[in-house]
Amino acid sequence: MNAGTHPTHDTSPSGTVLTSGRNDSAVDRATEAARRVIDALLRTDRGNANLERVAEELNGVAQHLESHSPAVEERLIDMWNGEGVTRHDPVTGLENAIAPPLVLEGKSDGSVEGTVELTLAYQGPPGHVHGGVSALLLDHTLGVANAWSGKSGMTAQLNIRYHSPTPLFEPLTVTAKLDTVDGRKINTVGNIRTADGRICVSVEGLFIDKTVPRPR
Amino acid sequence: MNAGTHPTHDTSPSGTVLTSGRNDSAVDRATEAARRVIDALLRTDRGNANLERVAEELNGVAQHLESHSPAVEERLIDMWNGEGVTRHDPVTGLENAIAPPLVLEGKSDGSVEGTVELTLAYQGPPGHVHGGVSALLLDHTLGVANAWSGKSGMTAQLNIRYHSPTPLFEPLTVTAKLDTVDGRKINTVGNIRTADGRICVSVEGLFIDKTVPRPR
Numbered sequence: 293m294n295a296g297t298h299p300t301h302d303t304s305p306s307g308t309v310l311t312s313g314r315n316d317s318a319v320d321r322a323t324e325a326a327r328r329v330i331d332a333l334l335r336t337d338r339g340n341a342n343l344e345r346v347a348e349e350l351n352g353v354a355q356h357l358e359s360h361s362p363a364v365e366e367r368l369i370d371m372w373n374g375e376g377v378t379r380h381d382p383v384t385g386l387e388n389a390i391a392p393p394l395v396l397e398g399k400s401d402g403s404v405e406g407t408v409e410l411t412l413a414y415q416g417p418p419g420h421v422h423g424g425v426s427a428l429l430l431d432h433t434l435g436v437a438n439a440w441s442g443k444s445g446m447t448a449q450l451n452i453r454y455h456s457p458t459p460l461f462e463p464l465t466v467t468a469k470l471d472t473v474d475g476r477k478i479n480t481v482g483n484i485r486t487a488d489g490r491i492c493v494s495v496e497g498l499f500i501d502k503t504v505p506r507p508r
Numbered sequence: 509m510n511a512g513t514h515p516t517h518d519t520s521p522s523g524t525v526l527t528s529g530r531n532d533s534a535v536d537r538a539t540e541a542a543r544r545v546i547d548a549l550l551r552t553d554r555g556n557a558n559l560e561r562v563a564e565e566l567n568g569v570a571q572h573l574e575s576h577s578p579a580v581e582e583r584l585i586d587m588w589n590g591e592g593v594t595r596h597d598p599v600t601g602l603e604n605a606i607a608p609p610l611v612l613e614g615k616s617d618g619s620v621e622g623t624v625e626l627t628l629a630y631q632g633p634p635g636h637v638h639g640g641v642s643a644l645l646l647d648h649t650l651g652v653a654n655a656w657s658g659k660s661g662m663t664a665q666l667n668i669r670y671h672s673p674t675p676l677f678e679p680l681t682v683t684a685k686l687d688t689v690d691g692r693k694i695n696t697v698g699n700i701r702t703a704d705g706r707i708c709v710s711v712e713g714l715f716i717d718k719t720v721p722r723p724r
Contacts, residue, residue, distance in 0.1 A: 317554075317559075318559035318560045318562075318563060319549070319554050319559050321559070321560075321563040322549060322559045322562040322563040322566060323549055324563075325562075325563050325566035325567045325570060326542070326545055326546060326549055326566050328566070328567065328570035328574075329542055329545070329566050329569050329570045329573070329605075330542060330546075330604075330605045330606060331570075332569075332570045332573035332574045332577065333535070333538060333539055333542055333573060333603065333605060334583075334587070334596055334603060334604060335573070335574070335577040335578075335580065335583055336573040336574070336576050336577045337576045337577065337578055338533075338535050340576040341572060341573050341576040342572065343533075343534035343535050343537070343538045344534045344537075345572075346534075346538040346541075346569055346572065346573065347534060347537040347538040347540075347541045349565060349568075349569050350538060350541035350542050350544070350545050350566075350569060351541045351544065352565075353545050353548075353562055353565050353566060354541060354544035354545045354547075354548045356557065356558065356561075356562065357545070357548035357549060357551070357552040357557050357562065358544075358548045358551070358552070360552050360553045360556040360557035361548065361551040361552045361553060362551075362553055364551065364628070364677070367550075367551055367628075368634065368635060371550075371628075372634050380550055380628070380631065381631065381632065381638065382629060382630060382631070382632075382638055382640070382641060383638075383640065387549065387550060388546075388550060388629055389545070389546045389549060389605075389629070390546060390606050390629045390630075412580070412583075412587075412596070413598060413604055413605070413606045414598055414606075415596065415597065415598070416597065416598075417662070418584065418588050418722050418723050419584060419723065422597065422598055422599075422644070422647070422648070423647045423662075423663040423666070424598070424599065424643055424644030424645070424646070424647035424648050425598060425644060427640055427643035427644060427647060427666065427668075428638070428640030428641060428643060428644050429640070430640070431638070431639045431640035431643060432638070432640050446633070446639075446670065446673075447639040447670050448669070448670055449667070449668065449669050449670065450639070450643065450666070450667075450668040451665070451666075451667050451668075452643075452665065452666040452667075452668070453664070453665050454662065454663050454664055454665065457662075461580070506634050507634050507635065
């Protein structure tokens with residue numbers, strides 16, 4: 293997808309998926325399995341699982357992957373190839389095992405929205421989402437909302453308010469919408485809420501309209 | 509470590525490590541190997557590595573770990589056992605493969621500080637740290653700074669400013685310090701800077717003094 297063809301609410305129908313799509317490729321399946329390992333490592337009984345063997349097997353997998361890795365400069369060019377949606381970011385990236393991953397759809401009112409359930413790896417207070425993880429999800433979603441409105445910019449400022457605890461293991465809706473544009477300043481708002489509509493975290497973001505060159 | 513014995517700059521020497529320590533346990537080695545897998549999955553040549561086999565092997569590891577996992581409620585009690593430093597948070601947790609992990613030391617002036625190099629999994633703009641990842645590191649570091657000053661609270665508000673791009677693959681210093689206390693309101697500041705002292709991101713945080721009960 294080229295920058296010129298990035299979907300916006302002027303050109304695309306409501307419900308357009310704005311994040312990288314699942315394509316059932318081997319890399320997507322391997323990354324999904326890595327997510328399962330991250331979660332299972334946090335869940336498993338430390339005294340009962342054979343963690344020595346797990347360490348050996350994971351190091352073996354890493355060694356195989358590393359032996360087929362190009363230099364990072366070369367890989368960066370490849371991973372940023374094309375101008376549209378990427379597949380590697382830490383929020384929506386299907387090839388990034390750190391990403392939950394969040395799937396975001398564009399709405400006809402200009403907002404973007406996605407629902408996600410977070411697990412133990414994202415925990416802050418007992419049984420609840422880490423405040424910094426909420427910030428991570430919101431920052432990214434605000435950027436996608438800008439793109440859906442035909443804008444792109446670098447984060448300049450985020451004002452984040454924590455209204456009520458954000459639960460793990462429950463569907464959370466993450467939403468954002470470009471609010472105003474004043475010259476190169478883009479103001480975008482968003483929030484995270486529970487299934488029954490309780491707002492957990494809200495954010496106001498200021499972005500500066502500029503394009504970041506991709507490596508080539 | 510009990511809450512009563514959590515180190516503070518009144519009771520402990522400068523240079524006290526405030527995050528979970530490496531203990532060369534099997535779970536730490538397995539988690540370190542999982543971090544290596546996350547990174548290698550992003551680096552590897554999609555056309556050359558045997559990603560089908562990698563997916564199979566990772567699912568096999570996950571299945572073994574899951575077959576030894578207690579119910580999540582039971583595991584939550586175990587992971588929050590004790591009152592001091594935890595080992596599972598997404599920033600400093602040695603048992604959480606999502607955590608870089610950041611190691612924080614307490615200083616005699618009341619600040620806390622740590623240095624970390626971030627890799628591809630934490631990427632936002634090309635070759636640079638995701639703005640939301642910076643927010644995650646700062647939120648957590650502010651909380652640790654509060655503890656080092658003998659306070660603890662829930663994040664109520666974060667004002668984050670992005671001054672200049674935050675590079676991947678370079679040592680970044682993350683620092684925070686409790687600034688003022690006004691009744692139950694705790695104001696804490698922090699920043700992320702490069703090795704040559706350039707400030708990339710700064711934050712002002714407001715925390716509300718309250719204790720979150722641990723599951724038991």
